[in-house]
Amino acid sequence: MFDASAPGTDRPLAGRANFLLSQLGFHVAQTFAARLAPLGIAPNHFGLLMHLQRSDGNTQQQLADALGLHRKVMVGLLDDLEQRDLVERRRHPSDRRAHAIHLTEAARGLLPRARQIADQHEDDILTPLDASERARLVAVLQRLAEHTGNPAGVHPGLHQPAARSRQPVD
Amino acid sequence: MFDASAPGTDRPLAGRANFLLSQLGFHVAQTFAARLAPLGIAPNHFGLLMHLQRSDGNTQQQLADALGLHRKVMVGLLDDLEQRDLVERRRHPSDRRAHAIHLTEAARGLLPRARQIADQHEDDILTPLDASERARLVAVLQRLAEHTGNPAGVHPGLHQPAARSRQPVD
């Protein structure tokens, strides 16, 4: 453990919460993608499928808004899922411009397996912690996530046009 | 808070530790990069500069090994830093193939400012937590990071040839 109350201290990166969060977050995303790969989907597909369970028949724009990404990205995501026969683009009943996105039966069969993979993955990551520590960690992370201002359940890694890096110096 | 002991439950992404870690990690990396941008460096540059404080005169290969990335990436990183006059490529005293990498005076002047930005950034991220909660969080994150098997202080987001995604997970 490190004393975070000494700002001038040259403590290593491994003792900084921001580094640890970034490091762990990247590792988690990477390993989760690897575990999901045999199912033929990526983490962002998984998140979209999870959301579609609750909002069947929405338009692509509605889905993009809900997940906090641009509609252009939704096109590609749905292309992937449609190609894997996990979603259907039906005609929207009232708006002939829009598509009504529906899960297929295959998707409803796949989702429990994906959810189980996610549970297993989480369990592996949290192996060093006991049940109460896990609950406390999740609660703390939720507070931190809430404080970021991002809507709950929206992953910023999915193409938000805001907050670019590489601004010109001076 | 959520009950993590019910695996079959369709709890939202925002209650999963793996999602929260990935989400927070990405957000942290993004905001840290934005804060560091006015200094003309990116987070990976910062990590390299921090490491160089301790290992002056090392070869590029040694640095690449220590940070867990490929030497080709080190070339680009050092190009950036050399262009900003933060490092010097001197002739290695004993190996005429290699370069001896040294921090410049400008770098030694910049590093405290960068460290202060990192401290401030960490403080902002952890705003919702009090001192003891912060210490406990860091301790927990360190345990989790250690459990990943990644060397301490090495960020997996920086081009490790190992651990590719898309590999079949038997």
Added chain:
DNA sequence: AGTAACTGTTACCGTACCGGACAATAACGA
């Protein structure tokens, strides 16, 4: 001496991302 291994670097190529533009359709206003 001769061969193999290593260092730093460059050239190359496929891929992903981001902006702008597009046709079709809807909504709005005079």
Added chain:
DNA sequence: TCGTTATTGTCCGGTACGGTAACAGTTACT
């Protein structure tokens, strides 16, 4: 009613990035 504007989903093109292969110069091994 008609014309203008907004929206939906899609596509095209430039650009940057990541990874592969190869390179000259140098060292190490035998």
